[in-house]
Amino acid sequence: MTQSLLEIDKLSVTFQLPNGPVTAVKDVSFSIAEGETLALVGESGSGKSVTSTAAMRLLPELAETSGAIRFNGENLLEVTPKRMRRVRGNDISMIFQEPMTSLNPLHRIGRQIGEVLIRHKQLKGKANRQRVLELLNQVGIPEPERRIDSYPYELSGGQRQRVMIAMALAGEPKLLIADEPTTALDVTVQAQILELLKSLQAKYGMAILFITHDLSIVRHFADHVAVMRYGEVVESGRTLDVFDNPQHEYTRMLLDAIPRGRKEPAPADSPVLLSGQDVKVRFALKKRLFGKNEYFEAVRGIDLSIRRGQTLGIVGESGSGKSTLGRALLRLLKSEGEIRFEEADISGLDKSGMRPLRSRLQVVFQDPFGSLSPRMTVGDIISEGLKVHHPELNRRQREAEVIAALEEVALDPSMRNRYPHEFSGGQRQRIAIARALILKPELLLLDEPTSALDRSVQVRVIDLLRDLQKKHGLTYLFISHDLSVVRALSDDVLVMKEGRVIEQGSTEMIFSQPKEAYTQALLKAAFLESEAA
Amino acid sequence: MTSDTKPYSGEQAQGAPLPAGGPNPPRSPEPEADVAPVGAAPIGESLAKDAWRRLSQNRAAMLSLGLLIAIIVVCIVGPWLLPWGLAEVDWNAFGTGPTLENAHYLGTDANGRDLLTRVLYGGRVSLSVALVASFVSLVIGVLYGAISGYLGGRVDNYMMRFVDIMYSLPFMFLVILLMVVFGRNIFLIYAAIGAVEWLDMARIVRGQTLALKRREFIEAAHALGVRDTKIVTRHLIPNAIGPVIIYVTLTVPKVILLESFLSFLGLGVQEPLTSWGVLISEGVDMMESAPWMLLVPSIFLALTLFCLNFLGDGLRDALDPRTR
Numbered sequence: 016m017t018q019s020l021l022e023i024d025k026l027s028v029t030f031q032l033p034n035g036p037v038t039a040v041k042d043v044s045f046s047i048a049e050g051e052t053l054a055l056v057g058e059s060g061s062g063k064s065v066t067s068t069a070a071m072r073l074l075p076e077l078a079e080t081s082g083a084i085r086f087n088g089e090n091l092l093e094v095t096p097k098r099m100r101r102v103r104g105n106d107i108s109m110i111f112q113e114p115m116t117s118l119n120p121l122h123r124i125g126r127q128i129g130e131v132l133i134r135h136k137q138l139k140g141k142a143n144r145q146r147v148l149e150l151l152n153q154v155g156i157p158e159p160e161r162r163i164d165s166y167p168y169e170l171s172g173g174q175r176q177r178v179m180i181a182m183a184l185a186g187e188p189k190l191l192i193a194d195e196p197t198t199a200l201d202v203t204v205q206a207q208i209l210e211l212l213k214s215l216q217a218k219y220g221m222a223i224l225f226i227t228h229d230l231s232i233v234r235h236f237a238d239h240v241a242v243m244r245y246g247e248v249v250e251s252g253r254t255l256d257v258f259d260n261p262q263h264e265y266t267r268m269l270l271d272a273i274p275r276g277r278k279e280p281a282p283a284d285s286p287v288l289l290s291g292q293d294v295k296v297r298f299a300l301k302k303r304l305f306g307k308n309e310y311f312e313a314v315r316g317i318d319l320s321i322r323r324g325q326t327l328g329i330v331g332e333s334g335s336g337k338s339t340l341g342r343a344l345l346r347l348l349k350s351e352g353e354i355r356f357e358e359a360d361i362s363g364l365d366k367s368g369m370r371p372l373r374s375r376l377q378v379v380f381q382d383p384f385g386s387l388s389p390r391m392t393v394g395d396i397i398s399e400g401l402k403v404h405h406p407e408l409n410r411r412q413r414e415a416e417v418i419a420a421l422e423e424v425a426l427d428p429s430m431r432n433r434y435p436h437e438f439s440g441g442q443r444q445r446i447a448i449a450r451a452l453i454l455k456p457e458l459l460l461l462d463e464p465t466s467a468l469d470r471s472v473q474v475r476v477i478d479l480l481r482d483l484q485k486k487h488g489l490t491y492l493f494i495s496h497d498l499s500v501v502r503a504l505s506d507d508v509l510v511m512k513e514g515r516v517i518e519q520g521s522t523e524m525i526f527s528q529p530k531e532a533y534t535q536a537l538l539k540a541a542f543l544e545s546e547a548a
Numbered sequence: 549m550t551s552d553t554k555p556y557s558g559e560q561a562q563g564a565p566l567p568a569g570g571p572n573p574p575r576s577p578e579p580e581a582d583v584a585p586v587g588a589a590p591i592g593e594s595l596a597k598d599a600w601r602r603l604s605q606n607r608a609a610m611l612s613l614g615l616l617i618a619i620i621v622v623c624i625v626g627p628w629l630l631p632w633g634l635a636e637v638d639w640n641a642f643g644t645g646p647t648l649e650n651a652h653y654l655g656t657d658a659n660g661r662d663l664l665t666r667v668l669y670g671g672r673v674s675l676s677v678a679l680v681a682s683f684v685s686l687v688i689g690v691l692y693g694a695i696s697g698y699l700g701g702r703v704d705n706y707m708m709r710f711v712d713i714m715y716s717l718p719f720m721f722l723v724i725l726l727m728v729v730f731g732r733n734i735f736l737i738y739a740a741i742g743a744v745e746w747l748d749m750a751r752i753v754r755g756q757t758l759a760l761k762r763r764e765f766i767e768a769a770h771a772l773g774v775r776d777t778k779i780v781t782r783h784l785i786p787n788a789i790g791p792v793i794i795y796v797t798l799t800v801p802k803v804i805l806l807e808s809f810l811s812f813l814g815l816g817v818q819e820p821l822t823s824w825g826v827l828i829s830e831g832v833d834m835m836e837s838a839p840w841m842l843l844v845p846s847i848f849l850a851l852t853l854f855c856l857n858f859l860g861d862g863l864r865d866a867l868d869p870r871t872r
Contacts, residue, residue: 347770366776373773386764390786390869399782400772434869450768 019046020222021070021107021190026082028065028074028246039065041246042082047190047239052216052223054237054254056230056269058469059440062246063226067192070224071109072099086190105135108183110176112195117179118167124178125151125163131185150181153218155211172333173204177211184215191216192224197232201332201496206540209236228469230269231541234258242266272470274477274503277522279485281324281506286357288490289344289376289458290320294352296336296343313339315514316352321458326484326491328505328522330498330537336514337494341460344492345376356458374404377451381463383443387435393446394431397421400454420449424479441472445479452483458490465500477503498541502526510534602866609862612855619852623671632662634669635820655840657830666822667845673823674804675852677737681803682796684742689749690792694780696750697757708754711747719744723815737816741803752795756788790864797860801853824849 028040040062047053055063068074070084072091084091086106091099103109111117119127128147132138138146144163151159154177167175176196183191193212197205209232216223225237233240233254240258241251242265250263261267296314313336321327331337343350346361346369354362356372364372380386387396397420398413408416418428424445435443444464451459461480465473477500483489495501501508501522508525510518510533518531529535603609627634642660654664696707723740730736760766761784769779808825810816817823824845831842 342767345771347767370773373771376771378768378771380764380768382764386768388765388783388787390789390867391782399769399774403773403775436870447768450772454772 020049020087021224022046022083022085023066023070024083024085026066026069026080026084028062028069029079030075031077031079039078039246040069043243043246043248044082045239045241045248045251047222047224049189049222050216050220051239052225052237053239053241054225054227054233055241055243056227056233057243058228058269058471060245061243063243064194065246066243067109067194067224067226070192071103071107101135104131104186104188106186106188107190107192108186108188109192109194110179110183110196112198118175120167123164123166124170128178128182128185131182135186146185147181150185151178153184153215154178154181155207156181171204172200173208176200176204176208180208180211180215184219187219188221190222190224192226194226195228196225198227198229202498202540203332203536205232212236230258230470242269268471272474274474274500276481276503278326278481278504278506281322285323285325287320287355288323288325288357289492290318290355291344292318292353292355294318294340294343294350294354296339296348296350313514314343314350317511317514317516319509319516319519321490321492323457323490324484324488325507326493326505328501328508329492329494329511330496330501330508331511332496332537334513335511337511338462339514340511341378341462341492341494345378345460347378370403374400374454375457376460377454377456377458378460378462379444379447379451379464381466383440383447383467384435386447387443389435392432392434393421393438396435396446397431397450397453400450404454416453417449420453421446423452423483424449439472440468441476444468444476448476448479448483452487455487456489458492460492460494462494463496464493466495466497473500480504498526498538510537598869599863599866603862606862606866608858609866612858612862616852616855616859619671619848619855620675623668623675626668627665627672630662630665630668632665634665634822635661636665637661654844655838657841658834658838661820663841663844667824667827667848670822670824670827670845671848673734673817673821674807674825674849677741677807677823678800678803680738681741681745682799684738685745685749685799686792686796688742689746690753690785690788692746693750693753693755694757694784694788697754698761698776698780698784700758700761704754708751711750714744714747720813720815723810727815732818734817734821737807737810740810741806745799745803749792749795749799752791753785753788756791757784760784760787786867789867793860793864793867797856800856801849804849 023046024044026040026043027038029036029038043062043066045053045055055066057063065074065078069078069080070086070091074080080092082092086102091102094102118124125144125147128150129138129143132143132146136146147163148159151162156162156174156177162170162174167178170178179196191212196212197208200208212223213236215221225233227233237254239252240254241248242257242263243249244265250257250261250266257266258270261270293316294314295312295316297310297312299308300311301309315336317340319327329337329340339348342348344354346354346364350362352362353360356376361369361372387393391399394414394417397417401408401413401416405413414431417431421428421431426442426445426449430438435446438446444467448464464480465476468476480491481504484491491504493501493504505522508520508522509516510525510531512533518525518529518534525534526538529538637660639660642656642658644656647655654662654667656662657666692707692711696704719740722743723736726736726740766779766783769783774782804823804825807816807823808829811818811823811826812829817826827845828842828849831838831845834841
């Protein structure tokens with residue numbers, strides 16, 4: 016191994032909170048050599064971000080650090096704040112997860128990149144602009160001469176992340192810390208960004224500390240890997256060694272946490288439960304007092320049908336209209352076209368007309384933090400549907416139903432008097448599932464139910480969904496951008512792009528012989544082959 | 549979470565909110581099914597009961613509540629126990645300071661009327677105006693704002709334009725108009741102030757509602773088939789309550805001062821009846837020769853406002869299950 020550039024030696028970080036100290040990072044040691052990539056892997060709360068933030072000395076004041084962070088032999092924990100400002104951006108720079116919020120929306124991107132150059136390279140005026148153009152070119156922004164004067168909102172998510180990378184590169188750092196740089200991006204964009212980072216690394220010879228929860232990226236991207244849990248490094252080594260021969264049970268569990276198996280197909284003669292014909296949804300962008308309104312067409316005429324007991328997976332990148340389609344099919348959004356539920360046309364029904372059907376058509380949303388009202392107890396949340404659809408039940412009967420529903424999703428029923436904030440993401444998603452199940456629905460719309468969860472939790476939620484489907488003969492409309500999850504759960508898959516269906520067929524067909532170029536690109540970007548092992 | 553550094557004691561809940569920039573509360577991947585945070589809410593508590601339990605643990609808020617109740621009781625009962633009437637002139641004591649000798653415990657004003665008696669009578673007026681006007685603004689403003697924001701679109705547009713029109717109406721003009729039509733009456737002050745104060749509240753609640761109604765739990769309620777009225781009352785309003793309470797605590801002093809302003813112009817309460825605002829403005833004129841005339845009503849007012857602020861803060865925290 017070459018000489019190490021960054022060496023973290025027995026780093027501990029403790030937060031002094033009002034109700035006692037919390038140790039977020041404990042005795043963490045690892046090192047990165049020049050030009051190599053180390054991936055720091057772990058699930059949420061494992062302390063991986065805290066470790067990297069500590070290396071930049073950007074932790075909040077109530078954090079206490081001990082140990083050493085040596086950069087080129089200099090202990091960064093001991094240098095003066097002034098020296099640290101020189102190090103940041105010049106020697107070490109950082110890109111963040113959220114490209115939407117890490118750029119200042121009020122400044123043109125050229126100015127934001129230029130600021131780094133003024134600060135660290137003393138480049139001003141024409142030379143500054145020239146260098147910014149060069150950087151934009153390098154990170155693959157099309158038409159840099161025009162884009163340099165764009166505001167962040169004019170760029171797509173992937174382009175914004177490229178701008179962030181350009182900012183990080185402006186100081187020509189020796190070490191780039193990338194904190195989940197692709198998590199908020201679509202898979203195809205993610206692949207491009209990773210490709211870009213790799214080529215820039217080769218060009219500048221910089222080291223990358225890559226923080227992620229996604230193991231499939233790590234295998235393709237990093238030389239070394241350190242696995243973190245509860246603030247400790249449980250295993251580290253060369254990526255291939257760790258992946259092929261994991262020593263620690265936690266690493267094995269993480270590697271194993273890939274949705275496996277396939278769904279048993281529903282009987283071929285089962286009747287069609289829900290069907291849509293030429294479903295269209297459009298949103299008014301601009302309403303004019305006179306003249307025509309401007310519309311955005313989110314869903315542009317889609318035909319589909321789901322048979323009882325079947326799972327239809329709807330796949331697509333963000334903005335493809337898949338969530339809009341799901342909501343339209345359940346008549347949560349206004350749409351055009353015909354929607355039939357058990358032969359009956361429901362597209363013309365109004366709110367009160369839909370109400371009796373609501374108990375049979377239920378939804379589980381993506382964000383387990385946003386989908387539960389923070390001011391209601393879990394019991395109230397789950398029983399709300401009963402109050403609407405079974406007003407004849409008394410308090411005690413409702414309570415019994417809630418207990419049964421909680422047991423069904425493997426939560427302790429005694430938790431029903433707690434508030435949602437006391438639960439973890441996976442538990443909240445179970446609560447959301449219980450809320451839907453208590454009404455004994457026939458069709459469940461699952462809108463990215465696992466996207467906000469850690470892999471290992473994901474796998475358990477998927478198992479739960481699969482069991483429930485088998486037990487109650489449920490029909491799922493499963494919306495996701497995560498292809499491995501879709502593969503594990505669906506009978507049929509529908510690939511969407513820009514409000515249209517690109518490809519449609521059985522899961523087996525789509526995954527083994529995708530016909531359309533777009534589907535092929537999606538599959539390739541998702542690094543799915545790792546599952547075959 | 550390392551159990552050796554984080555003590556789990558009595559009432560502490562797991563995963564206390566960490567400051568920005570801190571780590572997510574570390575969660576083990578295993579305990580999906582069995583983790584039971586220590587010290588959670590007891591069985592079968594409603595939000596109101598739960599809030600009361602948390603409020604009662606807040607010492608500043610409870611002290612304020614007690615003091616506020618004491619002030620209200622004294623204002624109601626006090627004048628009956630004192631030997632002086634509201635307009636009764638003591639010809640032996642014009643503008644005397646606080647003393648125990650002649651039963652003018654807090655002194656008299658320039659006309660020889662007992663100050664304590666007048667402050668307590670004034671308290672009745674000020675507190676009742678504050679209470680009624682704030683309550684009116686709370687009820688109308690919250691409902692109006694929540695409905696407008698929730699329904700959105702054209703209805704929202706019309707409802708808010710109506711608010712704008714009300715805003716543009718000069719307040720004095722409104723009051724004078726009411727006086728002309730209905731004659732002079734204390735209830736007119738309630739009506740006039742209430743009619744103006746709910747406008748701000750409606751705007752605040754509407755803004756909150758607009759942000760809330762796009763949250764997924766509202767959408768989930770739609771998917772459950774919950775009726776619109778229930779969505780507004782059960783989901784929207786409870787979640788908008790934080791800013792509402794803060795605003796109410798700001799409304800109360802505003803209303804008290806507004807009332808004194810009206811009285812000062814001769815449109816509010818009339819002599820001999822008085823209010824804290826009137827007493828304070830009278831006291832300002834006599835500040836140099838008789839400072840107690842300013843101090844006594846000011847202390848009552850300040851104390852009331854302090855209590856309201858502490859109580860408001862306590863209520864806001866108590867009504868949010870996330871703060872424990």
